[in-house]
Amino acid sequence: MNAPATTAKVVSMRDAIAANVHDGDTVVIEGFTHLICFAAAHEIIRQRRRDLTLCRLTPDLVYDQMIAAGCARKLVFSWAGNPGAGSLHAFRRAVERGDPPLEIEEYSHFGMVSRFSAGAARLPFWPMRSYAGTDLPTANANIRTVLCPFTGERLAAVPALNPDVTIVHVQRADAQGNAQVWGLLGVQKEAAFASQRVVVVTEELVDESVIRGDPNRTLIPGMIVDAVVVEPWGAHPSFAQGHYDRDNDFYVAWEPISRDPAKLRAYLAEFVFGVADRAEYCALQPGLQDRLRATERMSGRVNYGF
Amino acid sequence: MGSEYSPQEMMACVAARELRDGEVVFVGIGLPNLACNLARALHAPNLTLIYESGAVGAVPERLPLSIGDPTLVTGSLMVCSMADVFQCFLQGGRIEVGFLGGAQIDRWGNINTTVIGSYDKPQVRLPGSGGAAEIAAHAKRTVLVSMLSPRAFPEAVDFITSPGHKCRGKSRTELGMSGSGPVTVITDHAILEVEEGTGELVLAALYPTSTESGVRERVGWELRSNPSLASVAAPTAHELELLRTVIDPNRRFLA
Numbered sequence: 001m002n003a004p005a006t007t008a009k010v011v012s013m014r015d016a017i018a019a020n021v022h023d024g025d026t027v028v029i030e031g032f033t034h035l036i037c038f039a040a041a042h043e044i045i046r047q048r049r050r051d052l053t054l055c056r057l058t059p060d061l062v063y064d065q066m067i068a069a070g071c072a073r074k075l076v077f078s079w080a081g082n083p084g085a086g087s088l089h090a091f092r093r094a095v096e097r098g099d100p101p102l103e104i105e106e107y108s109h110f111g112m113v114s115r116f117s118a119g120a121a122r123l124p125f126w127p128m129r130s131y132a133g134t135d136l137p138t139a140n141a142n143i144r145t146v147l148c149p150f151t152g153e154r155l156a157a158v159p160a161l162n163p164d165v166t167i168v169h170v171q172r173a174d175a176q177g178n179a180q181v182w183g184l185l186g187v188q189k190e191a192a193f194a195s196q197r198v199v200v201v202t203e204e205l206v207d208e209s210v211i212r213g214d215p216n217r218t219l220i221p222g223m224i225v226d227a228v229v230v231e232p233w234g235a236h237p238s239f240a241q242g243h244y245d246r247d248n249d250f251y252v253a254w255e256p257i258s259r260d261p262a263k264l265r266a267y268l269a270e271f272v273f274g275v276a277d278r279a280e281y282c283a284l285q286p287g288l289q290d291r292l293r294a295t296e297r298m299s300g301r302v303n304y305g306f
Numbered sequence: 307m308g309s310e311y312s313p314q315e316m317m318a319c320v321a322a323r324e325l326r327d328g329e330v331v332f333v334g335i336g337l338p339n340l341a342c343n344l345a346r347a348l349h350a351p352n353l354t355l356i357y358e359s360g361a362v363g364a365v366p367e368r369l370p371l372s373i374g375d376p377t378l379v380t381g382s383l384m385v386c387s388m389a390d391v392f393q394c395f396l397q398g399g400r401i402e403v404g405f406l407g408g409a410q411i412d413r414w415g416n417i418n419t420t421v422i423g424s425y426d427k428p429q430v431r432l433p434g435s436g437g438a439a440e441i442a443a444h445a446k447r448t449v450l451v452s453m454l455s456p457r458a459f460p461e462a463v464d465f466i467t468s469p470g471h472k473c474r475g476k477s478r479t480e481l482g483m484s485g486s487g488p489v490t491v492i493t494d495h496a497i498l499e500v501e502e503g504t505g506e507l508v509l510a511a512l513y514p515t516s517t518e519s520g521v522r523e524r525v526g527w528e529l530r531s532n533p534s535l536a537s538v539a540a541p542t543a544h545e546l547e548l549l550r551t552v553i554d555p556n557r558r559f560l561a
Contacts, residue, residue, distance in 0.1 A: 032374050032388060033372050034359070058436075078435055079437075080431075083371065084559070096429070108437065108439040109392065129482075129484075132469065133473030134435075135420070135425070135465045135466045139420075183385065187389065239376055245376060297380055
């Protein structure tokens with residue numbers, strides 16, 4: 001492959017969001033606690049995207065911030081809390097008081113995983129044993145049942161979710177977007193394959209030979225990736241195994257910030273609108289990187305020879 | 307050693323005693339996490355801890371604030387995708403014990419973690435199901451953990467997030483659920499158990515500081531008692547020391 005073709009995907013976060021996230025899009029920023037790309041969310045907020053349908057298993061602080069910033073028309077989710085620390089108060093204000101109005105579509109984690117699985121496999125739905133006896137199907141008409149053609153058993157079914165764009169944060173990727181992840185894998189692979197467009201945000205840009213040296217570690221192949229953004233510390237306050245720890249102090253601090261709309265606005269003004277990019281965000285917090293940088297636990301090596 | 311201990315410490319100890327060595331446990335955040343790690347440090351060193359984040363056989367070196375903490379990965383037996391967690395482990399019938407909590411638990415062990423009030427206009431919007439709906443359906447048995455109060459233990463929950471033994475009149479068998487559902491409810495005053503045959507929660511055991519009438523006052527239905535009430539031992543000095551110095555030294559979950 002010639003040189004221009006191999007480097008064309010590597011762009012700035014600003015350009016990646018401008019090209020791939022449009023008003024009204026269905027947007028997924030996945031990552032189950034691990035590798036949540038706050039840098040992409042902050043850029044979407046800065047570019048003042050509107051009427052987005054935001055999908056994630058756990059809206060987490062990342063969508064609480066996007067809801068507060070007015071980016072969201074609808075939220076598709078399965079667990080909306082701040083684990084061990086409290087509530088997502090922007091989400092709660094929207095749902096409890098319509099401030100701002102927010103449509104919701106709610107599943108269990110397994111339901112969301114199944115929706116992405118169906119989307120990735122380009123099937124219309126995914127069958128599962130779930131929801132019997134629960135009130136979730138009355139709250140969400142998209143949770144239905146289907147009869148197994150072999151056993152006659154009635155199973156739950158959820159529809160495919162095929163987002164316009166999925167953004168995944170990874171530890172390392174090459175210029176084509178071949179992306180390697182270790183640690184918690186969440187539902188990123190299924191979400192990326194289900195999506196029309198995929199943006200890979202990486203802690204580290206590596207040569208293709210590094211990827212080829214450990215192919216089992218590749219979660220997302222470059223063939224489905226549209227843009228590659230190199231953004232160290234782009235997942236903070238989430239974490240990147242082997243790079244930096246989860247900023248639990250910030251997750252705890254979010255409870256009083258999100259509880260108070262004025263404090264939340266001030267947070268967005270300082271840490272999102274007040275900076276141009278992730279580098280400035282990091283510069284605003286001296287000591288952060290020393291506090292959270294990961295200790296070293298190298299893995300063993302395997303023999304890929306034949 | 308003083309005998310002073312908090313309700314949360316008592317609950318964590320009682321929950322830990324519910325676990326048998328060698329079991330495969332689906333671990334939730336908060337007290338269940340404390341209980342599993344306490345049990346592992348005491349009588350159940352061979353517990354297999356599975357977190358919905360994908361860590362299987364986790365050996366956390368610090369108390370994770372969330373169920374997706376990096377410490378769950380380091381040194382675990384396996385880290386898999388969430389599709390694997392829910393399809394292969396949970397729906398596949400590999401989970402022996404599931405731990406769940408909730409804002410409301412009713413007479414039939416149904417759990418509400420979705421809304422207080424109506425779904426469309428909730429007074430309080432709670433986080434929702436997460437993995438709970440399927441844990442309650444598929445784990446071979448489920449242990450519930452909650453502080454006892456009339457608000458938390460109504461006759462019927464406002465919203466059934468996770469199914470118990472009778473959901474809007476239908477039994478688990480009628481609904482086709484494989485797991486046996488919530489068998490034990492650990493509270494800060496007593497242990498409730500599901501009554502065979504009826505599927506109703508009944509008082510099974512009292513804590514040293516609680517009384518039968520005190521427990522009844524904190525439950526929103528006419529709570530019946532087992533014919534023979536057991537009494538639960540207070541936390542031992544060793545259990546308390548482990549909880550305070552090893553499991554949760556920074557008091558993130560223990561009051």
